[in-house]
Amino acid sequence: MRKKILAANWKMNLSFVEAQAWLSQFKSSNTTKNLVDFQLYAPSLYLQSLAQQEVLTVGAQNVHPKESGAFTGELSISQLKSVGASSVLIGHSERRQYFQESNFFLKEKVDACCQQDYAFIFCCGEDLETRRAGAHLNFITDQLQASLLHLEPAKLSLLTIAYEPIWAIGTGETADTTQINEVHAHIRQLLESTFGEKGAEVSILYGGSVNASNAQSIFACPDVDGGLIGGASLNAQSFIELAHCFK
Numbered sequence: 001m002r003k004k005i006l007a008a009n010w011k012m013n014l015s016f017v018e019a020q021a022w023l024s025q026f027k028s029s030n031t032t033k034n035l036v037d038f039q040l041y042a043p044s045l046y047l048q049s050l051a052q053q054e055v056l057t058v059g060a061q062n063v064h065p066k067e068s069g070a071f072t073g074e075l076s077i078s079q080l081k082s083v084g085a086s087s088v089l090i091g092h093s094e095r096r097q098y099f100q101e102s103n104f105f106l107k108e109k110v111d112a113c114c115q116q117d118y119a120f121i122f123c124c125g126e127d128l129e130t131r132r133a134g135a136h137l138n139f140i141t142d143q144l145q146a147s148l149l150h151l152e153p154a155k156l157s158l159l160t161i162a163y164e165p166i167w168a169i170g171t172g173e174t175a176d177t178t179q180i181n182e183v184h185a186h187i188r189q190l191l192e193s194t195f196g197e198k199g200a201e202v203s204i205l206y207g208g209s210v211n212a213s214n215a216q217s218i219f220a221c222p223d224v225d226g227g228l229i230g231g232a233s234l235n236a237q238s239f240i241e242l243a244h245c246f247k
């Protein structure tokens with residue numbers, strides 16, 4: 001049974017005080033929290049405090065593949081574990097685009113997570129030019145083949161995939177359900193042809209301007225198991241309400 005997941009990606013938003021207020025609002029909300037697996041990818045500075053409250057899964061937005069050493073400004077998986085963060089985003093398009101993270105570097109991060117049994121959401125998705133050229137499926141295949149599909153089937157339980165078309169992130173423009181269905185079915189098929197039956201158990205999230213008015217139709221797509229939510233996750237109430245958009 002694939003998990004239904006709602007993952008908030010705050011990016012570089014919210015002060016510490018605002019983050020604490022978000023968490024208390026989340027805590028006190030009446031929504032049945034067992035409807036979906038709620039996850040929160042917060043600025044690293046806040047992870048320890050947020051994770052301590054054990055209200056939802058708390059994870060980091062980035063990690064370095066090395067265990068320790070001279071990597072100024074970076075954080076390792078053991079450091080994240082040591083403050084209670086239990087998952088990480090890998091390959092978000094903003095990391096690929098603004099920090100030049102290559103497929104090879106992302107593969108190293110995937111390997112580090114597998115080695116240390118650390119859960120991760122692997123993000124993939126095409127830019128507008130690639131979409132317009134009709135090359136998006138090949139593009140996504142390449143991203144997954146270069147960084148992810150080599151992992152041992154025994155490690156698949158650590159993995160969630162997020163499909164996020166770059167042209168839909170933070171733009172207010174969402175992919176339509178035909179586009180989403182096509183890509184998610186393609187990813188599912190890649191997983192199944194690589195890993196057999198076990199590939200069917202991996203949750204695949206959609207991300208890119210998901211909000212209360214479009215979530216219901218997106219989450220109804222057969223291969224969509226939830227969302228990676230940026231803008232609409234900054235308000236606790238609007239994030240929680242997305243749980244009601246699952247049928």
Ligand code: PGA
Nearest residue numbers: 169170208209229230231
């Ligand atoms: P968005 O961001 O919901 O603001 O488009 C999604 C993401 O980048 O993870």
